Amino acid sequence: MKKLMNDSTKIVSQFLDGLVASHGNLIKRLEGTEVIVRKEMIPNKVGLISGGGSGHEPAHAGYVGTGMLDAAIAGEVFTSPGADQFLAAIQAADQGSGVLLIIKNYNGDVMNAEMAMEMAEAKGIETAMVVVNDDIAVDDVENRRGIAGTVLIHKVAGAKAEQLASLQEVKEVAERAISNVRSMSVALQACTLPSASKPSFSLSDTQMEVGIGIHGEQGMSREDVLTSYEIAELLVSHIEKEVDVTKPVYVLVNGMGSTPLLEQYVFANDTVSILKKNNVHVEKMLVGDYMTSLDMAGISLTLFAIDEELHSLLQSKATTIQWTEVSQ
Structure with a gap:
């Protein structure tokens, strides 16, 4: 199949630049990285990051913005971002109340995210991680992959963080959502x-x-x-x-x-x-x-x-490239 591109080795970087050129009112690119960050951060809010290989658009950068993610990392196509990229996203998302990583259950993503968390903790940034494994096609629960249900976790956790909940509270609601998706x-x-x-x-x-x-x-x-x-x-x-x-x-x-x-x-x-x-x-x-x-x-x-709280969080205000929800 023919593809609309210039150079396959530069497609991710050019994609990110095009995304910012189109949606610069919502997002910006962290210089020297493959990290997209929310343009307007909220002081003392728990930071939320996610990411993985490119090729899943609009995930993950399409969910950076009010009520969802604060930063997203775009690795090469179907390739986990390196720990340094995860660390850059953690540092950018940190507003003083810690950072939650929402990671899909793939070995490379989990391993590199954990390495980045260790580096962030050494720099004094509190971190936590939840792993999404919603794909029931895999019988072994421990090895179930994270797929489209991840987006709903972004929404629920993002809404909770927007309420200035603690890192532990945001993590707990994300884990409850994961168990029901x-x-x-x-x-x-x-x-x-x-x-x-x-x-x-x-x-x-x-x-x-x-x-x-x-x-x-x-x-x-x-x-x-x-x-x-x-x-x-x-x-x-x-x-x-x-x-x-x-x-x-x-x-x-x-x-x-x-x-x-x-x-x-x-x-x-x-x-x-x-x-x-x-x-x-x-x-x-x-x-x-x-x-x-x-x-x-x-x-x-x-x-x-969903329960009452999850329903409320799903309906709360969000403004990102892909997801726009008005409070009800």
């Missing part, structure tokens, strides 16, 4: 890295990959292509087993990069129909590209069981 994905076509000429794996027109990650990994199984309604039934049936659907749920329908909004809304309608049939109360639907995998054709579904 579950996701699963399917792909109809693999993604192609900027430096590659072929997709990361091959699928025929009659096949789909079930349980894919966000780094071009193959899924847990390969199945015959199903209709949108059948895919929604499949994903709901798996996720419902791990979410307390006696509570109201937020539903996140996430495009993987090249799935048209037309198709995403068809899938959203199918999902709501199935959940209503199962007597699940859908508090709100979110539909769009929230955490992608380059140009992958596919969809992910996230269910988030």
